[in-house]
Amino acid sequence: MSDVPKTMAASAQTLALPGNTGAKQEDWELVRLCQSGTAAAFEELVRRHQQRVFALVGGILRRSQDVEDVAQQVFLKAYLGIRRFDQRAAFSTWLYKIAVNECWDYLRKRKVRPLVYEADLSEEQVSQLDGIVSAHRPPESPSQRAEARQAIERILDTLPEQDRQLLLLKEMEGFSVQELAEMLDLNVNTVKVRLFRARGRIMQAFRRRVKPGGKTGARPATPTERKR
Amino acid sequence: MRQHPDFRSAACAQFEALLEDYVAADLGGARAKSVTEHLAGCAGCREALDEAAAGARLLRAVGPADGPGPAFNRTVMARIYAAEQERTAERATFWQPFVSLGWRFAATAMLALAILITYEAGWGRRLQPNLAVVRPSNVSDLFSPDPERAPANRDEVLMMLAENNHGNN
Numbered sequence: 186m187s188d189v190p191k192t193m194a195a196s197a198q199t200l201a202l203p204g205n206t207g208a209k210q211e212d213w214e215l216v217r218l219c220q221s222g223t224a225a226a227f228e229e230l231v232r233r234h235q236q237r238v239f240a241l242v243g244g245i246l247r248r249s250q251d252v253e254d255v256a257q258q259v260f261l262k263a264y265l266g267i268r269r270f271d272q273r274a275a276f277s278t279w280l281y282k283i284a285v286n287e288c289w290d291y292l293r294k295r296k297v298r299p300l301v302y303e304a305d306l307s308e309e310q311v312s313q314l315d316g317i318v319s320a321h322r323p324p325e326s327p328s329q330r331a332e333a334r335q336a337i338e339r340i341l342d343t344l345p346e347q348d349r350q351l352l353l354l355k356e357m358e359g360f361s362v363q364e365l366a367e368m369l370d371l372n373v374n375t376v377k378v379r380l381f382r383a384r385g386r387i388m389q390a391f392r393r394r395v396k397p398g399g400k401t402g403a404r405p406a407t408p409t410e411r412k413r
Numbered sequence: 414m415r416q417h418p419d420f421r422s423a424a425c426a427q428f429e430a431l432l433e434d435y436v437a438a439d440l441g442g443a444r445a446k447s448v449t450e451h452l453a454g455c456a457g458c459r460e461a462l463d464e465a466a467a468g469a470r471l472l473r474a475v476g477p478a479d480g481p482g483p484a485f486n487r488t489v490m491a492r493i494y495a496a497e498q499e500r501t502a503e504r505a506t507f508w509q510p511f512v513s514l515g516w517r518f519a520a521t522a523m524l525a526l527a528i529l530i531t532y533e534a535g536w537g538r539r540l541q542p543n544l545a546v547v548r549p550s551n552v553s554d555l556f557s558p559d560p561e562r563a564p565a566n567r568d569e570v571l572m573m574l575a576e577n578n579h580g581n582n
């Protein structure tokens with residue numbers, strides 16, 4: 186990256202963006218600066234939104250190796266199209282829509298559905314998740330959290346694609362109902378109803394993993410990449 | 414097997430969006446009251462609400478996934494810079510034939526201009542006195558050019574041709 190010119194590589198703070206009075210600039214101000222050719226303003230927008238774009242892309246593509254590449258592509262597309270962005274919607278809404286479209290393009294080009302785990306959970310995972318649901322005992326250490334997350338994602342994978350995306354983005358990644366409705370082109374009430382039903386479904390899927398008598402259907406996890 | 418929440422009564426359907434707000438603790442006032450009243454008389458919705466709340470607990474326990482690496486934004490900016498370079502190069506390739514054609518045209522025009530100036534400055538001036546000598550200001554001579562003399566200009570050529578033709582007829 187050493188060949189990146191200073192005007193682009195330097196951070197927005199050190200560049201003292203035009204119109205910056207010390208207070209944190211709003212997204213729309215940064216967008217306007219980008220539109221007048223200040224690339225450093227775009228770098229600040231990347232810094233602000235990278236976490237959520239990454240979460241969104243990761244949520245749709247699941248744990249694909251290409252999440253980082255697709256997330257970068259989202260920002261590249263946003264940069265190339267920012268002069269045409271009229272700011273009638275929030276920058277984040279516009280950006281998330283680009284991200285959703287980019288994910289769908291990616292899946293269509295690859296002609297595959299994202300990784301689908303057909304395996305059940307281990308007994309340890311079931312008891313950990315049961316602790317969360319029944320005993321209100323959330324995982325404490327980062328490693329426990331990572332393991333619980335892996336198990337939950339595996340249950341999510343058994344749900345219809347839209348239920349899975351809505352639950353993951355809303356409950357795990359913290360997107361609002363409004364944001365989900367805008368980025369997926371759905372009515373707000375539709376999103377609420379789907380979320381409510383999907384929550385019930387994930388509990389049903391979880392209970393199916395726990396067989397009568399407390400035994401679990403533990404099998405080795407083998408992800409499969411299905412052709413559409 | 415528990416009853417699927419989708420199969421509750423039709424009256425319950427209008428409460429689903431409100432129940433979602435209830436789970437998200439995003440409901441107040443009259444709407445909260447109407448939900449509470451419905452829940453008091455509907456076991457199906459109570460069960461669906463418990464399931465949804467358990468599902469929310471399960472999902473919220475683990476928090477968001479890891480974000481991108483620390484070099485993410487610099488990599489993005491490097492890709493943007495590379496794309497800009499590519500765009501500039503593409504634009505240059507598109508106009509290249511027109512630009513080189515323009516230069517060729519300009520060079521030809523300059524060459525023609527140089528020849529003209531040289532002619533005006535040198536040859537032209539050298540020929541001019543000669544013309545004055547061989548063409549005295551005698552009007553009749555103009556109509557009877559010396560046959561030994563080469564024509565000095567286009568008009569003389571035409572005159573000679575006309576004369577010859579006239580003579581032949």
Ligand SMILES: [Zn+2]
Pocket residue numbers: 421422424425428451455457458459
């Ligand atoms: Zn009901």
